[in-house]
Amino acid sequence: MNFYKSAAMALDHLDKHQGSVKGSLAAAGVTATGGEAKRILALTIETLKYRPIILQLIEKTTIQSIERLVFPRKTPRNSPSSQSLLLVLLHDLLFSSRLKIEASDKWPPKEAILRHQARLRAELVRIQIKEGKSRKEDLAKTSGDGEVVRYVRYNPNSGKTLQELFAHLESDKLGFERLEEPVYPVPQRKYFMDPHLDDVLLAFPGGSNWWLRDEWYEGGGVILQDKASCFPAKVLMEGWEEDEGECIDATAAPGNKTSYISALMQNQGKLHAFERSPNRYKTLERMLEKAHCTNVDARRADFLESNPDSYEYSKVTRILLDPSCSGSGIVNRLDYLIDDDTEESDSKVERLEKLASFQLQMILHAFKFASAKRIVYSTCSIHPEEDERVVMSALKSSIAKERGWGLAPKTSVLPGWERRGRPEEMGGDEDLANGVIRCLPEDKTNGFFVSCFVRDGTGLWPRAKPNPRTLKRPRKDGPDAEGEAEETKDDDGEVEEIAEEATAGGESKVKTAAQLERIRRKKAQQKAKKRKV
Numbered sequence: 321m322n323f324y325k326s327a328a329m330a331l332d333h334l335d336k337h338q339g340s341v342k343g344s345l346a347a348a349g350v351t352a353t354g355g356e357a358k359r360i361l362a363l364t365i366e367t368l369k370y371r372p373i374i375l376q377l378i379e380k381t382t383i384q385s386i387e388r389l390v391f392p393r394k395t396p397r398n399s400p401s402s403q404s405l406l407l408v409l410l411h412d413l414l415f416s417s418r419l420k421i422e423a424s425d426k427w428p429p430k431e432a433i434l435r436h437q438a439r440l441r442a443e444l445v446r447i448q449i450k451e452g453k454s455r456k457e458d459l460a461k462t463s464g465d466g467e468v469v470r471y472v473r474y475n476p477n478s479g480k481t482l483q484e485l486f487a488h489l490e491s492d493k494l495g496f497e498r499l500e501e502p503v504y505p506v507p508q509r510k511y512f513m514d515p516h517l518d519d520v521l522l523a524f525p526g527g528s529n530w531w532l533r534d535e536w537y538e539g540g541g542v543i544l545q546d547k548a549s550c551f552p553a554k555v556l557m558e559g560w561e562e563d564e565g566e567c568i569d570a571t572a573a574p575g576n577k578t579s580y581i582s583a584l585m586q587n588q589g590k591l592h593a594f595e596r597s598p599n600r601y602k603t604l605e606r607m608l609e610k611a612h613c614t615n616v617d618a619r620r621a622d623f624l625e626s627n628p629d630s631y632e633y634s635k636v637t638r639i640l641l642d643p644s645c646s647g648s649g650i651v652n653r654l655d656y657l658i659d660d661d662t663e664e665s666d667s668k669v670e671r672l673e674k675l676a677s678f679q680l681q682m683i684l685h686a687f688k689f690a691s692a693k694r695i696v697y698s699t700c701s702i703h704p705e706e707d708e709r710v711v712m713s714a715l716k717s718s719i720a721k722e723r724g725w726g727l728a729p730k731t732s733v734l735p736g737w738e739r740r741g742r743p744e745e746m747g748g749d750e751d752l753a754n755g756v757i758r759c760l761p762e763d764k765t766n767g768f769f770v771s772c773f774v775r776d777g778t779g780l781w782p783r784a785k786p787n788p789r790t791l792k793r794p795r796k797d798g799p800d801a802e803g804e805a806e807e808t809k810d811d812d813g814e815v816e817e818i819a820e821e822a823t824a825g826g827e828s829k830v831k832t833a834a835q836l837e838r839i840r841r842k843k844a845q846q847k848a849k850k851r852k853v
């Protein structure tokens with residue numbers, strides 16, 4: 321019951337238009353942790369998806385006014401509004417997988433709603449017919465252009481073949497038909513192999529959920545993973561040969577990319593996986609087990625504390641860095657459900673600065689591994705501060721120069737992918753910009769960024785005279801880093817915690833264009849103040 325009230329209070333808070341769903345939960349005083357918090361978050365998000373439809377039902381059945389004793393127009397302080405409570409309860413009754421309100425039958429709000437059950441269901445069918453939707457799920461609000469694709473990655477580590485998966489999907493039980501060519505939006509009950517990852521990635525219609533309680537999903541034969549999130553592993557493992565050496569996934573949980581790298585290594589050799597957060601490490605362990613990854617040595621450890629010169633990592637040739645980021649590219653879960661981002665621009669700038677500094681530090685640490693020759697850096701962010709600008713700072717670092725790290729050219733970074741980097745963020749250098757890839761929702765993926773550093777003689781370097789906006793400025797003074805906790809999202813929308821870090825040596829202290837802009841603004845403000853005095 322409290323669980324419904326908490327979700328309803330978060331909806332009320334969102335109604336007042338104050339930030340993200342998660343932020344609204346905190347602001348509404350919802351303090352649940354662990355599984356309970358996830359459940360409340362999920363209910364809030366799911367309710368938002370069906371909100372316009374549920375509001376129509378409330379209006380058509382006039383349930384709120386008929387049951388005004390239970391759902392009064394005005395509710396006491398610290399209680400949710402009647403409308404929001406109705407929204408979450410009706411969501412569970414009509415759209416949840418169990419199709420019921422999970423509370424005692426004697427709870428007055430549930431009793432009141434059940435009195436109108438038949439009418440509510442009938443109205444819902446009417447709306448479905450009017451909207452031309454054969455399934456209720458198709459009434460859900462989606463992220464914009466109606467071209468949402470649900471991607472599913474085939475996992476060869478499971479020991480089953482792709483042909484077996486096709487047969488399963490096309491069986492009478494599931495009844496899918498495979499198309500030879502991509503069609504967008506993907507038609508109902510059809511699927512096809514994604515044109516960029518045609519050996520592993522299957523594309524389904526947006527509302528698909530055939531994998532719920534399906535043996536292939538439960539048994540790790542398929543993994544739900546956004547298309548863009550598959551790219552880093554694909555780029556990292558380009559040209560891999562079994563006897564080349566070992567790999568590192570420096571920031572592994574929940575483990576989607578780890579399991580893909582493991583599969584690309586044919587589950588052979590050794591993949592060292594680091595995860596710093598204890599909770600997320602547990603998720604990683606579960607994921608690796610489910611995905612049958614037997615070549616992964618996972619540890620709960622901070623990658624920045626690993627010793628690049630140790631014998632243990634002497635055979636590591638490839639490193640994936642997919643560090644904590646702002647998650648600004650994730651559009652398919654939360655962001656489209658609320659109108660816009662009301663975060664104050666200054667705090668946003670500061671947050672990006674901190675993230676960029678941490679991300680750069682991760683790259684510079686990876687550069688130190690003696691045998692490393694290919695490093696992929698990716699984010700699920702669309703901000704240049706975390707993407708191209710971090711890459712430029714890394715390329716200009718002294719360690720990159722000392723160890724010969726350059727940027728891999730387009731030819732070895734998914735050349736078939738059209739959307740490349742922003743030249744204006746890379747000193748105007750088209751070749752560098754073509755070396756990295758970006759993804760946007762219009763590409764039917766999450767917003768994403770992938771870059772690849774190499775030291776095999778093919779690497780690109782920034783031009784001698786780079787764009788001053790992207791210049792790295794080593795900081796000679798200033799405070800050392802403190803462990804300030806910050807929350808970010810990974811590309812699957814999971815909330816993660818990062819602790820901001822920086823080195824005392826100043827190697828990773830960068831001033832991004834955003835920082836410079838802030839300094840400029842502060843100076844201008846000070847000048848204006850002086851003038852007034």
Ligand SMILES: C[S@@+](CC[C@H](N)C(=O)[O-])C[C@H]1O[C@@H](n2cnc3c(N)ncnc32)[C@H](O)[C@@H]1O
Pocket residue numbers: 549570571572573574575576577578594595596597600621622623624642643644645809810811816817818
């Ligand atoms: C964006 S997520 C990674 C998602 C993952 N690559 C996947 O595809 O499933 C970043 C992860 O890195 C972890 N992390 C952040 N800093 C770290 C560090 N210094 N060492 C190890 N793990 C770190 C975070 O806790 C978080 O789980």
